[in-house]
Amino acid sequence: MNNIIQSKLELLPSSPGCYIHKDKNGTIIYVGKAKNLRNRVRSYFRGSHDTKTEALVSEIVDFEFIVTESNIEALLLEINLIKENKPKYNIMLKDDKSYPFIKITQETYPRLLITRQVKKDGGQYFGPYPDVGAANEIKRLLDRIFPFRKCTNPPEKVCFYYHINQCKAHTICHVADDYFQKMAVEVANFLKGQDDQIIHDLQEKMQQAAKEMEFEKAAEYRDLLQAIATLRTKQRVMAKDLQNRDVFGYYVDKGWMCVQVFFVRQGKLIERDVNLFPYYNDPDEDFLTYVGQFYQEKEHLVPNEVLIPADIDEEAVKALVSTKVLKPQRGEKKQLVNLAIKNARVSLQQKFDLLEKSLEKTQGAIEQLGDILQIPTPIRIEAFDNSNIMGTSPVSAMVVFVNGKPSKKDYRKYKIKTVEGPDDYASMREVMKRRYSRVLREDLVPPDLIVIDGGQGQVNVAKAVVKDELGLDIPIAGLQKNDRHQTHELLFGDPLEVVELSRNSQEFFLLQRIQDEVHRFAITFHRQVRSKNSFSSKLDGVEGLGPKRKQALLKHFKSLANIEAASLEEIRKLGIPQKVAENVQNHLKENL
Structure with missing residues (x-):
């Protein structure tokens, strides 16, 4: 516990309110509420805690508090602060998935839709359903019973569903003006659990079809009744008052x-x-x-x-x-x-048991890695890898792991701008300079550990840029692969030495996941760049074909072979003049 925290603990009131824990970068990492701020906040810094709470406390270097008039006011403030700041230790308290609803649209020809957004658009919404599978099961049943609009065709053009008697949203159907409104009421009643009338109507239709010797139609009505019965079985009746x-x-x-x-x-x-x-x-x-x-x-x-x-x-x-x-x-x-x-x-x-194993794989792994390297627990790890083939289309990529898990929103791609030819060291120097100059310039959160997918040379280059040129005190490690391209050794220290890691340890598996992920990300980016450059270079020199027209051809035809096989009219439809289209075809015939 530092002096700042010690001093603030003495000033805490015994009032209800919210407390805000911050890490060494001033980032809010946890927001909590308390009926008694003094007792609650002090409890974090006294006594023993379980592993996960120890991890939180170890990162706290400062805290703030806001006094409220009541515990309820503290609760509402806490929810707003969590929503605004998204602290990493609060994030698992919320479940951010949205539930699906069945919607009857308010249109001339209404539709049945599955949606996860409830809007004030005049439509009727039913749900929420626990998953989209449950909602789709009900919608498929309703689509078979009710001929709502199921296509995007204009009213005068019939669709496939019209021919199987499942869509009457066409002028040829000549339905009454209130036909769909009445049908919407029937569907609404069904979704509210009032399905007796629909079952009665289907039974009558089944019996009538059987009398008229239309056994296939009767069997279809029978299947619908069985589907409704199955749905009823899944939806166990729990109360007689039919409340939500x-x-x-x-x-x-x-x-x-x-x-x-x-x-x-x-x-x-x-x-x-x-x-x-x-x-x-x-x-x-x-x-x-x-x-x-x-x-x-x-x-x-x-x-x-x-x-x-x-x-x-x-x-x-x-x-x-x-x-x-x-x-x-x-x-x-x-x-x-x-x-x-x-x-x-x-x-x-x-x-x-599974959750404990997951925590061991992530939180336990980074804690153990920090102990082995004798550095603070590396909550945020940034890893880099270069990719090129004989110096062509050189790129680099960065992946980020936070609390032992990939944080894909923080991944970054780099096209190498200042290096010609296969110079891995120069590429690493450029990327390190670009990344950590930006960290300084924009006051971004620096990583607790930098991992380089490479050996001693790449790590020394990264150190020279990050520590010597930019003056950042960030630990840098290197991951070397063996001749089978598998994670083999961890390099760390000054001078660099091989760090002994058990091949069965969670920290080794974590480094393996990081190395595999950054390599995958870099290779994928390199293939994209190389493919685009290859495509563009084959079209270089075509008179009248600029970058925008090249891009339009790439997006539409996907390959050079498809462009060569296309007619002049197909190329001209992309807004390319007749003469330029002819130049493209002639150029490809000469060069492919």
Whole structure:
């Protein structure tokens, strides 16, 4: 604990509020809330913690706090701060996937769609469904029963679905003005669980078709009835009042939390959502944070009721979601909450071993790597690799691993600009200069470790640029491959020495993943550049063909052979004049 933290701990009030932990770069790494700021924040720096909390505490070099009037106000502030700053230790508290809905569009010829966005566009939305498979299963059934518009053809042009009697959105159908509106009401009733009328109508049609000896049509109606029966079986009836409910339950063990959400729609349990994540606060407080993010992030349709466990602050949940919130004490609703809690416990027990292994592969690996290299835990690792063939189209690539996992949004590609010929050292020098000059210029977060896919020469070049020229104190290591192109040795230190690593250790597997990933990324980029350069060079010298026209040809025809095989008219359709199109064809015939 440093002096800044020690001094601030003495000034903490006993009021409710939010606290904000920061790392050595001033980056917010965790946001929490507390009923008593003094007790909560001090608890991080006293006593022993589990591995994941130790990892958080080890990165804290400063903290701030904001006092609020109440615990509920602290909860709302915490959710806003997490949404704004996206701290890395909070990120697992939220589940950012959006749920699918079935939508009836508001059009002259309505359509049935699967969507993950709920908009105020006049359409009717039903759901959410737990996954797109469940939504598609229902939509396929409805498409077979109701002849909604299923094509993009203009009304006067019939489509394939018209011929199989599944689309009547054409002028030739001569349907009544309110035909689709009535059908939309029937579908809405079906999706609300009121499917008795549809079943009755299908039974009558099946019997009528059988009487008229149309057995194939009768069999089709029979299959539809069986599909509805199967769907009914999957959607277990849980309540007689046909209400929409979200039912929450949670269970904690060994620093991990599992939250289960049951979706009850029209009295039917359509499915559940399962989320597992490490928690750093009191379980009930992190559960409230999760509920807040659940409704804030997902554009989630708010149900008629939300059911929560007995130990959760009911008023806090009411502040998060504008609907009826209940803590049931008995009856069916209490059984639903207990069922959600039971499933959370089972899920956590089943997956706990896998989660521990995952944590060992990532957090444990970077901690052990830091210990071996005698540097602080390398939370952020930036790795580089060069790629060229005999000096042609030289490129370099950078991949980033954060907490032992790839952070693909931070990957970067570099076309080598100042080097001619196969000079790997000069290419490395250029890339190091470009990358870390930008880090200094734009005040970017520097890595805790730089990994070079190469030997002693490449590492020394990187050191000369990063440490000597730019004055950055960043550890730099090299990864050498053996003659089978496999990760073989780790080079580190001053002077460079081989670091002994167990081939079965998690830190070795981490370095192997990093080396494989940066090599893959660099090779893929090099192939793209080489392909583009090869294509362009074959078209160099064509009179009247500039860069934009070359690009148009590449995008449309994909290959030189396709361009040569194309007619003049096909080339001219891209906006290329007749004379230039002739020049292209003549040039390719002479050079291919």
